[in-house]
Amino acid sequence: MSEGHPIKAVLIAGPTASGKSALALELALRTRGVVINADSMQVYRDLRIITARPTEGEEARVPHRLYGHVDAAVNFSAGAWVTDAAKSLEEAHAEGRLPILIGGTGLYFKALTAGLSVVPPIPAEVRESVRARLERNGVEALHAELARRDPRAAERLNLRDRTRIARALEVIEATGRSLLDWHQEGQPPLLPKDSYRAVFLDPERDELYARIDARFDTMLRAGALEEVGQLATRGLDPLLPAMKPHGVPALIRHLRGELSLEEASVIGRADTRHYAKRQFTWFRHQLPEFEWVKPEEARGWLAAALRAAPDPR
Template identity: 80%
Template sequence: MQVYRLDLSKAVLIAGPTASGKSALALELAQKTGGIVINTDSMQVYRDLRIITARPTVEEEARVPHRLYGHVDASINFSAGAWVADAEKVLAEARAAKRLVVFIGGSGLYFKALTRGLSAVPPIPAEVREAVRARLERDGVEALHAELARRDPVSAERLKPRDRTRIARALEVVEATGRTLPSWHREGLPPLLPPGEFSALFLAPDRDQLYARIDARFDAMLAAGALEEVAALAARKLDPLLPAMKAHGVPALIRHLRGEITRDQAAEIGRADTRHYAKRQFTWFRHQLPEFEWVAPEAARGWVATVSGPPPSLRGE
């Protein structure tokens, strides 16, 4: 793979599978250009999950401005729409200061919302969400899927009958708005970065090397206190359907804390789940965001090494 020289007069988007070296690349680029790093990862938004999600360290965050990291409590059902609203404010701030913005992460939906726009589903009131979740626990996912088939047959048809999270989400939307998800999806919000306003790359490391890095990193996270971090999260007794409660490694480590499995078993489940997620990231970006240039990490690092500063357009010249 060959890397092209990214246009630094535009926003830079750096995506890739977990453990591919995205954060280090974004940090170096932002340091050289006086840029701002903007988190584009759906799990690194949670303040409760610094270690288990491999967020940048406090020292790294101090080297250049980092935005949208750890700014959401784990009790919040944070969405791509909420992230876009936050990202819009940071983007405006960076542009006013004439600073390069570097969006970096592995969440394909966030990048798609950023560059393609998003459906206009309004926020769901907490009481509606809680009522649907209570029914899910009381009646079971099959009963809710049957109800969804009556009220939103299009969504019910495309969802697996045991997909608890998405079935609950689809029912919440119908309950709160009286309209189905597909009808909302037809009314999109415009992208923050339309075509022509960004340069984008996807780090594509060798698969075997990546999986070895994932395994080593999970072990390193455990050594750094990931289990204690998850224990503090579990002690809050939050809804297990919340996104933060499903971060890779969290469910397995909670099972270990309950005495259901050993620490080694939990670690192996966490490593395997993360490897499977990385595989899905490759597939998702290939099919959903073909405008991203696939680049070997070493080629990307070589390009960043040649960067000497922001272009004139970002210096006010």
Template identity: 70%
Template sequence: MSVATSDMAEAIPERGRAVLIAGPTASGKSALALRIAESHRGVVINTDSMQVYRDLRVLTARPTPSDEARAPHRLYGTVDAAQNFSAGAWVEAAAAALAEARAGGLLPIFVGGSGLYFKALTRGLSAVPAIAPQVRDDVRARLEQGGVTALHAELAARDPVTAARLNPNDRSRIARALEVVEATGRSLSDWHRDALPPLLPPDQVTALFLAPERDELYARIDARFEVMLAAGALDEVAALAARQLDPLLPAMKAHGVPALIRHLAGELSRDEAAAIGCADTRHYAKRQFTWFRHQLPEFEWVRPEAAAALLIDQLAAASRLHG
């Protein structure tokens, strides 16, 4: 079903509504969000944990400057790679972007692949405060010196509930849980009971999950990685590697970054690094399907080619209902 641009522009939703567009990487989310933003006076708000980093425009497939010129975009490339940007920090930034959209009479369109961010929007988030850099550095130093097993044992003694829930080899989450205990004197499980309220009640959102066929998606992921390399992704990673940042920082673990750093160090060929980057991205896409299916069942699953027409129809219906 096709919809003319003039018809699309008529379907302006009522004040207070928001659009949520989720889906696995390379499923066409950004293109859909831009189309809706242009036709419905919208603002595109990044809901992806890697696209917040300014250092990785190419490798994280951030909107291009020309795309950003066609409609307002918020929370893209605003964070330095040296920062451990948390879900809580994103919620704070998203709240400001949402308020700005409301004040300007724009339709907020949240788009990305980070399930925790979408969950925070409609269900809230635990209220863990910011962790002082010196606490984080101390825990990470102990992790490097004593290993993950010793750090997990320390966490088990101080926060047994969280330690039992985590994989004993999950370096990042174990370190994070121990940082919280040391910085706040409270366990991570305690903080999770003090949730922040949701920014958007579920009845105020139109939420879609783009679900392409797996083989088609995986082929797009592989092809896109080669396009990224040709567009300068390796130069981005070289600049990032030159900063010698903590390898546990989120930006340093973006899909393709570790393998390309090994390529730059002479440990892997370009083709080997690309194969690892593609495989990591495909595995992540598979996890995205599983996470949204179980954690956010209220999202309506739709094939990408049908998403625009469905979303436009839903916005028009909402506008008529509340108009």
């Protein structure tokens, strides 16, 4: 692989526990690259273990960007990530490094390659009012309110999806426009077509689910429960993104005495497996530009793709 990097970036996606981090690290070592996080949970500094962030040793081997740079109290959004990613891409190119964007958050990759709607900031009083109604009246009442005010958005949302229902109601209340309307307007992609190579790791399902289960147990042995406990002591809003990584809500319930550790572990492993299934579906339907490759074939695929890539400049 040449120092000049004939493409602007490499995108490595895949379900959780599919081997993305090891592949990105190896590629960065071979290309003088920089690894840029595209996982919505790994941005939070409070949760290194339970979100499977790269270790300090791995981060020391090659430059890593956008890992653990956000406090758990921040409601970090895809728009905020795009702003940070744009800066990281610019810095990488200025240093002559190959940006390697890695993660499992489909919305981040879609924003990167297709653009993102720009919703105005929601005033704090609106957000607090919506969340107070959610806690007081429950998610079904909030969905009914959304159905009256924004029936198109309500129709698309799962009746139990507290976070997205609250978000859609905040937007209609603060702006007078549907979130769907805002999604039709937005900023252009950071990476135009043909300026990148994108791969989605496609492991065998049974093997992946076994790895997910084993990794969750490894996380617990490495201190994930203590990490979650420290987060719980902060008393943060349970609707914040940092309070919802897979395993975190169940482990918090264990710490409150509501579940045994084994029960919490079963829930955490199951939630992670379900999330992996959704990742497969989302990327297949929303990001057709990603080429699906078995993990054991990914190194050869990347090497061939980078050799054959035309220079987009």
